[in-house]
Amino acid sequence: MKTLSISSRILKEIFRDKKTLAMIFIIPIIVMALMSYVFKSYNSTDINIGTVNISQQVESNLTKVKNVNVKEFKNEKSAENALRDNYIDSFIIYKNNDYKMVHANIDASKTSMTTAALSSALTQTSLKNMSTTLAKISPVKQHQPKIHLTNEYKYGSSKTNFFDKMMPTLMAFFVFFFVFLTSGMALLKERTSGTLDRLLATPVKRSEIIFGYSLSYGLMAVFQTIIIVLFTIKVLDIEVVGSIWLILLTTFLLSLVAIAAGLLLSTFVKSEFQLMQFIPLVVIPQIFFSGLIPLNSLDNWAKVLSFIFPIKYASEAISNVMMRGFTFTGIVIELIVIILFIAILTFINIIGLKRYRKV
Amino acid sequence: MTDKIISINNLKKKYGKQVVLNNVSFEVDYGQIVGLIGPSGAGKSTIIKLTLGMEKADSGNSEVFGIHMPNRKILSKMGYMAQSDSLYNSLSARENLLFFAKMRELKKEDLDSEIERVSKVVDLTDQLDKKVDNFSGGMKRRLSLAIALLGNPQLLILDEPTVGIDPVLRKNIWTELGKLRDNGCSILVTTHVMDEAELTDRVALLIDGNIIADDAPNNLKQQYDVDSIENVFMKAEGDM
Numbered sequence: 001m002k003t004l005s006i007s008s009r010i011l012k013e014i015f016r017d018k019k020t021l022a023m024i025f026i027i028p029i030i031v032m033a034l035m036s037y038v039f040k041s042y043n044s045t046d047i048n049i050g051t052v053n054i055s056q057q058v059e060s061n062l063t064k065v066k067n068v069n070v071k072e073f074k075n076e077k078s079a080e081n082a083l084r085d086n087y088i089d090s091f092i093i094y095k096n097n098d099y100k101m102v103h104a105n106i107d108a109s110k111t112s113m114t115t116a117a118l119s120s121a122l123t124q125t126s127l128k129n130m131s132t133t134l135a136k137i138s139p140v141k142q143h144q145p146k147i148h149l150t151n152e153y154k155y156g157s158s159k160t161n162f163f164d165k166m167m168p169t170l171m172a173f174f175v176f177f178f179v180f181l182t183s184g185m186a187l188l189k190e191r192t193s194g195t196l197d198r199l200l201a202t203p204v205k206r207s208e209i210i211f212g213y214s215l216s217y218g219l220m221a222v223f224q225t226i227i228i229v230l231f232t233i234k235v236l237d238i239e240v241v242g243s244i245w246l247i248l249l250t251t252f253l254l255s256l257v258a259i260a261a262g263l264l265l266s267t268f269v270k271s272e273f274q275l276m277q278f279i280p281l282v283v284i285p286q287i288f289f290s291g292l293i294p295l296n297s298l299d300n301w302a303k304v305l306s307f308i309f310p311i312k313y314a315s316e317a318i319s320n321v322m323m324r325g326f327t328f329t330g331i332v333i334e335l336i337v338i339i340l341f342i343a344i345l346t347f348i349n350i351i352g353l354k355r356y357r358k359v
Numbered sequence: 360m361t362d363k364i365i366s367i368n369n370l371k372k373k374y375g376k377q378v379v380l381n382n383v384s385f386e387v388d389y390g391q392i393v394g395l396i397g398p399s400g401a402g403k404s405t406i407i408k409l410t411l412g413m414e415k416a417d418s419g420n421s422e423v424f425g426i427h428m429p430n431r432k433i434l435s436k437m438g439y440m441a442q443s444d445s446l447y448n449s450l451s452a453r454e455n456l457l458f459f460a461k462m463r464e465l466k467k468e469d470l471d472s473e474i475e476r477v478s479k480v481v482d483l484t485d486q487l488d489k490k491v492d493n494f495s496g497g498m499k500r501r502l503s504l505a506i507a508l509l510g511n512p513q514l515l516i517l518d519e520p521t522v523g524i525d526p527v528l529r530k531n532i533w534t535e536l537g538k539l540r541d542n543g544c545s546i547l548v549t550t551h552v553m554d555e556a557e558l559t560d561r562v563a564l565l566i567d568g569n570i571i572a573d574d575a576p577n578n579l580k581q582q583y584d585v586d587s588i589e590n591v592f593m594k595a596e597g598d599m
Contacts, residue, residue, distance in 0.1 A: 002461065005458060005461045005462070009454075009458050012450060013447060013449050016449040017449060193444075193445060194441050194442075194443035194445035195447060197441055197445065198441055198445040198506070199462060200413065201411050201434060201439035201441075202434055202435070202462040202463050203434045203435040203463070205431070356413060357412060357413045357429070358413065358414065358429040359412055359429040359430060
């Protein structure tokens with residue numbers, strides 16, 4: 001029962017510390033709102049393509065491509081100038097029966113959009129030419145069925161963008177980061193203020209201290225996730241296919257990893273500043289290995305490395321529940337791995353407190 | 360019941376290459392106030408940590424209530440007050456007392472009366488519901504002492520208990536410690552204040568990890584042929 005007394009004491013402390021509360025509840029929401037805004041507008045980027053000496057037909061096909069603005073230039077020189085002055089992102093020039101593209105290539109995604117736009121314009125042009133030729137050869141009016149294209153979205157809608165893909169990772173990241181930081185700071189403060197020594201001078205078990213911390217900060221993480229999930233669904237209008245309870249379960253387990261990692265790290269540092277210095281090492285790499293960037297193209301050593309990052313498992317599980325509607329059995333392996341992380345780190349922490357009391 | 364509450368035999372402790380305690384032996388008997396004095400860095404805090412089981416000696420052994428330390432369960436019979444105040448600043452005094460009372464395994468029905476009792480001893484009854492944040496240095500010190508007194512422990516270990524406490528209250532605290540001793544509580548106290556050392560039953564003088572004198576204050580004064588413990592201290596340190 002001392003575990004409960006310890007965690008209720010910690011919760012009291014958290015609720016009286018306005019800065020920690022703001023860090024857990026308000027900052028993630030502000031950051032996510034900003035990111036969602038930025039990515040939504042990024043999605044509708046237009047590219048400006050210059051053309052020099054391009055046939056009328058190709059150019060009109062090019063104009064029909066979505067998000068493409070075409071500007072005609074008289075010669076290569078003036079197109080070069082426009083490119084340098086950032087009026088256009090690329091230009092296409094037709095010379096000696098060849099198409100040549102010149103890209104600013106500052107934004108690689110615009111470069112590939114340009115390439116795709118030109119090739120689709122060229123394909124359409126040659127298709128058109130072919131059908132005119134066909135019509136000439138066999139003047140019999142063929143009834144050509146008109147092709148209809150329809151899209152069916154398993155997840156989201158045509159408005160789904162990169163932010164939706166990032167959401168699961170972001171949620172995992174926020175839960176991990178803020179809980180990691182606040183719990184680590186709390187145990188550090190308890191050590192430097194001497195209350196840890198005083199606590200250990202009572203018959204409390206070392207495990208009761210660690211469990212007390214896990215329970216209280218785990219509870220905070222649950223509140224945090226509820227707020228984040230509600231905010232993303234109601235305000236940012238992001239669809240959740242699977243069960244919200246599974247997302248909460250995953251983030252709760254992840255928060256226990258974060259707490260254990262924070263507690264562990266706090267025993268290695270002397271001050272709050274030193275704890276901050278560890279963030280680039282502990283937190284930042286996890287973002288990149290957590291699924292934001294597709295991992296299957298990585299080298300083998302990097303793939304192996306990615307297995308030791310707990311955020312990766314949580315973000316995979318959340319994204320499978322959120323976007324593909326996986327049920328418990330679908331994410332059970334990820335959850336087991338996360339639980340293993342919790343067990344190992346918590347065990348190390350309980351042993352680690354022996355530094356401050358030998359029994 | 361053994362008469363020896365704390366019994367330390369040939370303790371040696373090194374931190375790295377630095378020898379902190381060099382073959383230290385001493386005892387605290389039942390119903391005694393023992394003062395541990397010595398310059399800072401002499402090893403007073405290390406003796407306390409070894410007694411509480413927070414550190415392990417390299418050789419020798421320490422027993423509390425006849426039980427070999429470190430031992431977790433025996434800690435419930437001990438009250439400890441550290442050099443730093445060691446309080447939860449965002450909690451009120453009552454919440455601090457209540458928390459540590461639970462950690463010390465006090466009975467539920469005794470909680471309120473115990474908090475009432477110890478806060479009376481340190482004269483904090485009217486301030487119990489204030490946040491520790493708003494306490495003065497002296498008040499924090501008193502609250503810290505009150506926490507050590509919770510549950511009437513049979514052994515009190517006090518590390519510099521009266522630093523930053525004004526003379527009147529200091530006198531009251533020593534009167535209270537005397538009362539506790541008369542009721543059978545044993546007290547180990549470290550101090551810098553030499554006239555406090557006069558109030559103890561026995562003084563152990565610790566210099567550079569060695570106990571160089573251990574006797575009743577009056578005997579020490581006779582032995583060194585001086586009129587105060589302060590001068591005993593000066594003379595002993597000068598002899599080193």
